[in-house]
Amino acid sequence: xxxxxxxxxxxxxxxxxxxxxxxxxxxxxxxxxxxxxxxxxxxxxxxxxxxxxxxxxxxxxxxxxxxxxxxxxxxxxxxxxxxxxxxxxxxxxxxxxxxxxxxxxxxxxxxxxxxxxxxxxxxxxxxxxxxxx
Numbered sequence: 001x002x003x004x005x006x007x008x009x010x011x012x013x014x015x016x017x018x019x020x021x022x023x024x025x026x027x028x029x030x031x032x033x034x035x036x037x038x039x040x041x042x043x044x045x046x047x048x049x050x051x052x053x054x055x056x057x058x059x060x061x062x063x064x065x066x067x068x069x070x071x072x073x074x075x076x077x078x079x080x081x082x083x084x085x086x087x088x089x090x091x092x093x094x095x096x097x098x099x100x101x102x103x104x105x106x107x108x109x110x111x112x113x114x115x116x117x118x119x120x121x122x123x124x125x126x127x128x129x130x131x132x133x
Contacts, residue, residue, distance in 0.1 A: 001057065001058055002058060003055045003056060003057060003063070003064075004055070004056040005053050005054070005055055005056075005066075006053060006054060006056065007051070007052070007053055008043055008044070008051075008052040008053065008054060010044060012054060012062065013040055015054065015061070015062035016040070016043075016052070016054065016062060016065060017036060019054075019062060019063075019064065019065045020036060020039065020065065021036075023065070039067075043067070049069040049070060049071075050067060050068075050069050051067070051068055051069065052065060052066065052067045052068070053065070053066050053068075
């Protein structure tokens, strides 16, 4: 079986929604209509950094999702790094968000740097160190 990984489109809401519900359930997070529509709006807004892709099976059904945003990586080198959340359908045999196979996640764009410092963005302003004498 092959899978197509493609960006979300405006008409993907009803295919995306059950996968997002499963993601929220896995993390024991309440999902209501407002939250779902807010996240969907972010995903579809070209000016918002949050982006999403779907994994589509041979029959055209969405079976996995990945949400990601480009964040600065100040630890390893200037540039951009992906921050990714993945989830897949229980029917694919994977164990839930973040535990999917590579077919459910999209690789980092080629112009990005590797995630450094455990993948978390760092402040852009230096911190003052306090010393006691």
